[in-house]
Amino acid sequence: MSKKNKVLKALLLLAVVIAVCMYFSRTIQTITTPKVKLVQATSGRIEQKIDVSAKAYFPVKTEITLNKAKDYPITIDKVYVKTGLYVEEGDVIFTSTLNDYETKEKQLTDDYNKKAQEIIDLDIANRKSSKQSMQNDLYDQMIELQDALSEAESKARLAAAKENIDLVFDQSTWQAKAEAAGASQEVLDLIQNAVTAKASFEMARVDFFDSYENKKIKVKDEVFKYIKDRNTKVTEMQDLSDDMVALQEAKQSLGKVTAASAGYIVELDLKTGDSYTGQKSAYTIAKKDDAPILRADITDLKKEVSKNAKVEVQGEYSTYKTKVSEVINDTDGREYAEIELTEDILRSAGGMSKLMQDDGLSAKIVFRAKKNATIIPASALRTEGDSDYIFVAEYSYGGFLSSSNVKAKKTTVTVIDRSDTEVSINEDLSYQSIIDKADRTVVDGKPVMEYVE
Secondary structure (H helix, E strand, C coil), X not given: CCHHHHHHHHHHHHHHHHHHHHHHHHHHHHHHCCEEEEEECEEECCEEEEEEEEEEECCCCEEECCHHHHCCCEXXXXXXXXXXXXXXXCCXXXXXXXXXXXXXXXXXXXXXXXXXXXXXXXXXXXXXXXXXXXXHHHHHHHHHHHHHHHHHHHHHHHHHHHCCCCCCCCHHHHHHHHHHCCCCHHHHHHHHHHHHHHHHHHHHHHHHHHHHHCCCCCCCHHHHHHHHHHHHHHHHHHHHHHHHHXXXXXXXXXXXXXXXXXXXXXXXXXXXXXXXXXXXXXXXXEECCCCCEEEEECCCCCCCCCCCCEEEEEXXXXXXXXXXXXXXXXXXXXXXXXXXXXXHHHHHCCCHHHHHHCCCEEEEEEEECCCCEEEEEHHHCEXXXXXXXXXXXXXXXCCCCCCCEEEEEEEEXXXXXXXXXXXXXXXXXXXXXXXXXXXXXXXXXXXEEECCC
C-alpha cells in the first residue's frame, strides 16, 4: 500500500470516529437536556370565572297576618299551596275552622234573646212612661263626652311621657309646662285636643244638671231611671248583635283564606291541624311586581365584585348569561351580590319551588381586567420567595462542530392579575418564546430542547 493510500485511509478512519463521537454526544445531550414546550405571549384583558352559590331571594316581601284570628282563633283544615308557588289573586291559601264556633254562636244568641226579654219586661213594667226624654239625652251626651275627655287626656300624657315631660292630673298646667320643656308640636296639639274635650264635657255637664231646674224637660226620677236602664240594655243588645255579625264574618273570611294579590309564596309554616291565633304572620308573599333575584355571598371572595358584572349559570343543556344588579352589605355583616333571575334560569332550575328547596344553584361571576396587558399561561409563571419570574428561550448558533442550541433565560415579571389558566403581566414579551411546560427542572442559563406535542 502506498503512503498516499495509508494517509487517506487514516483520514477516513478519523472522520468515522469523529462522526460517531458527535452522534453519541448529541444522543447524550438529547437524553439529559430538559424537553420544553414553547409558547407565545398574547395581549388582551384577562378573564376569570369564580364559582359562587346563588340562592333565590326576595328583596321585597309582604307578611300577611290575619288579625281577626286574635279574637277568633282557628284550626287549619287544609293547606293548598307551598313555598315557591306562584299564586293568582283569589287563589285559596288554606281553609280552616273557627275554634268553638257553635258554642260562641249559641252563647251570643242566648244573651241576645235574654237582653231582648229584659227590655220587654222593663217596658211592660213602665208601659205608661215615655221611652225617651231630653233629660236622658243630655245625660247620655255627658257620659259620651266624659269618655272622650278621658281618652284625649290619656293620649296627651302618654305622648308627653315619651319626651320625659310629666303632666300632672291638673290639666290647667299642661300647656305652660310643655312649652317650657320644649315639647314637640305633636304633644302641644294633643294637649289642645284635651283642653277642647274638657270644655265640651263641662258644657254638657252643666246642661244636664241645669235640666233638673227646667220643668219642660225634667222627668220623674223613676222615669229617668227607667229610660236610663232601657238605653243601657238597648246598647248592650246592639253590641251583642254586632258580635254575632263579627262572628259570622270571621267564619266566612277565615274559613277560606285567599291570596290578596298575585305573587310567590315565600314563607308558609302552617299545616293541617295547626292552631293559628294571629300572633304571627300566616304566610309571606312576594307580590307580582316585587321580582325575585338570586343572591350570592361574596364576603370571602378575593376579588371585588362590581355592579353589572357578568354572571354565567350552567343549565343542563345551555349556559345562561345574566349580571349582578347590585352589591350590598346586609345587616348580618355579610356582603352579597344580587343577581338578576331570568326566566331561562328559573326554568332550568326546575321552577321557584325547587330552587327554594335546594341549597342554591352554581353560578360563575366573570371578572375581566380593566386594561390590556401581556397574557401568558399560568403554568409558565414561577415563583421564588416574593418574586415572580418566567423562563424565555435564548437561541445561539455554533460553527461546524457545534450545533445551534437553546438556553433558558430567567426573566423577572410583574404580575397584574391571575386566573386559573392565565396570568397578566406588565412586561412586553412580544416575539419571545416563553418556556411553558418541561419534563424536568429548567435551570437558568442551561440548555433546553423544544418538543412538539
